[in-house]
Amino acid sequence: MWVAYAAGDLVGIAATERHGGSPLQEIATQATERPGGGWLLNGEKCWVSRLTEASGFVVSSRTPPAS
Numbered sequence: 032m033w034v035a036y037a038a039g040d041l042v043g044i045a046a047t048e049r050h051g052g053s054p055l056q057e058i059a060t061q062a063t064e065r066p067g068g069g070w071l072l073n074g075e076k077c078w079v080s081r082l083t084e085a086s087g088f089v090v091s092s093r094t095p096p097a098s
Contacts, residue, residue, distance in 0.1 A: 043085035045076040055091060062092040 047053045048060065060074025072092060079088070 040086035043081035
């Protein structure tokens with residue numbers, strides 16, 4: 032995604048959730064690290080900016096506390 036951003040492509044933002052709006056303290060979407068690498072997102076976003084024009088997206092989520 033950073034390559035697209037540096038090239039001038041549009042980047043969308045997915046932060047808003049129906050129940051809490053967009054305050055980061057109220058984000059319910061969670062990201063869990065997968066054993067083989069990568070992340071699994073579980074949640075719902077609405078009113079995503081640049082949905083049809085974007086080359087990549089920034090998604091706000093919570094991660095579990097470090098163990």
